[in-house]
Amino acid sequence: MKKVIVLGLLFFTTAIFSQQITYKKGKFYIKGEQISSRETRELLATNVKSATLFKQAKSKEGLGGFVLGLGIGLTVGDLAIGLFSDKKYPSGLTYAGIGAIAVSIPILSGRKKRIEEAIMEYNKDHQNNTLGFKNSFSVSAIGNQNGLGLQIKF
Template sequence: MKKLVLVGLLLCSLLSFSQQITMERGRFYWKGNQIDSRKARELFATNVKAAALYKQAKSKEAWGGFMLGLGVGLTVGDVAIGMFSAQNYPTAMTYAGVGSMAIAVPILTGRKKRYEEAVRIYNSEHPETLLGNQQSTIDLKVISNTNGFGLQIQF
């Protein structure tokens, strides 16, 4: 029975270790595997500030992508109209497209900083504690007394 309890304790302690989120080239990785935005949102939900920063970054990404796409579409559309018709090129459509692309650039630049801040907050709240790591909070010792030998686990 003692062996079963010891094995159970060790297995439970291995499962309780948290993993940190890393971000490489705009993608999130957790436990060495790439995760999608739904899983990232679930992980960031453990901290209100990290979840808010992640949501702000996703919102900036959506609006910036929309403005950039709108700008490119308007500009390319006006170029096509100018090439295949007798209408003078650049019209107000081109200027609106270039303006939309100019607005999209500052919107898109702020999202990476918010993602990184959300990852930093999550990782500071969930320190990586793997076996053999110096941040490990579990101390396992072999002890003895007059009644015999035993294992002492301190959390």
């Protein structure tokens, strides 16, 4: 029980003193200092919607990057085969590679918008470091057959 209370208080104090995040040219900043994508993910975990949007953006980035790399690899591999052997050059691998590159463009296109939405949602909750519970914070004592305790609602 002590561990749960200590973890809860640490999370609570971390969330209170959190700063607003800015996103410029694919990098994340807090007060002008760059932070990593992992630190950004941890900060965005305090808001479910922003964490979901950020996870979707990173999933799109991973999938789109894989498909783009696959397309480039197929195209360059077929070019190398055509240059160093007597096989006909634009074979099915080249067309499959160009198709994969074309498919990766729409996959990658929506990731920046989702990251910006996630940052905007996070910053909306963290304006003036209030965390959105400025007016609706209450602490009360509760009791039941198992004992007494404190209830915190925000």
